[in-house]
Amino acid sequence: MSTAWEFLFFCFCLLTVFGITLTPNGSGVVRVVVKEGSDAILPCSLNTKENAESKLFDWKKDGGKEVFFYDAGLHSNNGRPGQDQQFKGRVSHFQDELKFGNASIKIRNTKVTDSGDYTCDFPRLQPRQIFHIQLVVGASPEPSVKTLNQTQDVALLQCEILGAFPKPTVEWQDSAGNKLPAEETQVSERGGSFYIILQTTVKKTDNYSCVATQEEIKHQIYAETYVFISEKLFVDTCSRGVVAGLFGGIFLGAVIFAAVQAFLVATKFITVRRNKGSREKRLSLRSCRAAVKKHSLID
Numbered sequence: 001m002s003t004a005w006e007f008l009f010f011c012f013c014l015l016t017v018f019g020i021t022l023t024p025n026g027s028g029v030v031r032v033v034v035k036e037g038s039d040a041i042l043p044c045s046l047n048t049k050e051n052a053e054s055k056l057f058d059w060k061k062d063g064g065k066e067v068f069f070y071d072a073g074l075h076s077n078n079g080r081p082g083q084d085q086q087f088k089g090r091v092s093h094f095q096d097e098l099k100f101g102n103a104s105i106k107i108r109n110t111k112v113t114d115s116g117d118y119t120c121d122f123p124r125l126q127p128r129q130i131f132h133i134q135l136v137v138g139a140s141p142e143p144s145v146k147t148l149n150q151t152q153d154v155a156l157l158q159c160e161i162l163g164a165f166p167k168p169t170v171e172w173q174d175s176a177g178n179k180l181p182a183e184e185t186q187v188s189e190r191g192g193s194f195y196i197i198l199q200t201t202v203k204k205t206d207n208y209s210c211v212a213t214q215e216e217i218k219h220q221i222y223a224e225t226y227v228f229i230s231e232k233l234f235v236d237t238c239s240r241g242v243v244a245g246l247f248g249g250i251f252l253g254a255v256i257f258a259a260v261q262a263f264l265v266a267t268k269f270i271t272v273r274r275n276k277g278s279r280e281k282r283l284s285l286r287s288c289r290a291a292v293k294k295h296s297l298i299d
């Protein structure tokens, strides 16, 4: 009988060494995700639900820092020394829950630096019970957007995210929600927070938004900026483009036409040559697109 217990205890130790927690439903590490500034409840309940009022339990962070200590009524908030400075005055237990074996704690006003791996340890229990809880505290600063540079027909927009965690994906979108190509991205990490700069060039009057998404904490935040680009200038740009395209097309069409003609002459394709005159006339009057189309018809 006692050897059986020893064997079970050995197995348990082995499992905890590998970071796996034995819980009634067999699940592993519990993950708690909160936004910076809010309170986090780190769960810890004895499998047996036995009264824990007279027990000893110890909450630690990242394998060392004292978060909260409780020993039969004496705890970190009523005189027990040793609590890490980071958690002073911010951690409490649930006194009324102890009799149900519930040793959960609440951390108030969480900071990104509270993120980490916590253990809730009942070292005197036979077998000893250790629970692993991972806390993720997300910071979601609002993106700041500005127009860096604006010429007559383009504007360079910049989006800055200062100190986000976990790392967000950041993108520029137009008012229809289309993702815009971002031309420059700077990403750096300082003290566990991410700093991201994203620039894009736009050519149209619109409301543009910089959207930051943090999948892990199911959080999305955005900032908008209105860009006005003179409609007259835009039309000018457009018509210049059309004219250029037309000339280019006519030139291309003429080249293709000449090549085809040369080919037909060389291969003595009399039937096609007979239509040469009329086709040439149409070419001179119509746009390149028609010429190219005819070319493909000949083919």
Ligand SMILES: *[C@@H]1O[C@H](CO)[C@@H](O)[C@H](O)[C@H]1NC(C)=O
Pocket: 041, 043, 045, 094, 097, 102, 103, 104
């Ligand atoms: C333990 O107590 C906390 C705080 O009241 C509660 O949120 C949690 O659900 C309790 N856990 C269990 C297993 O009852």
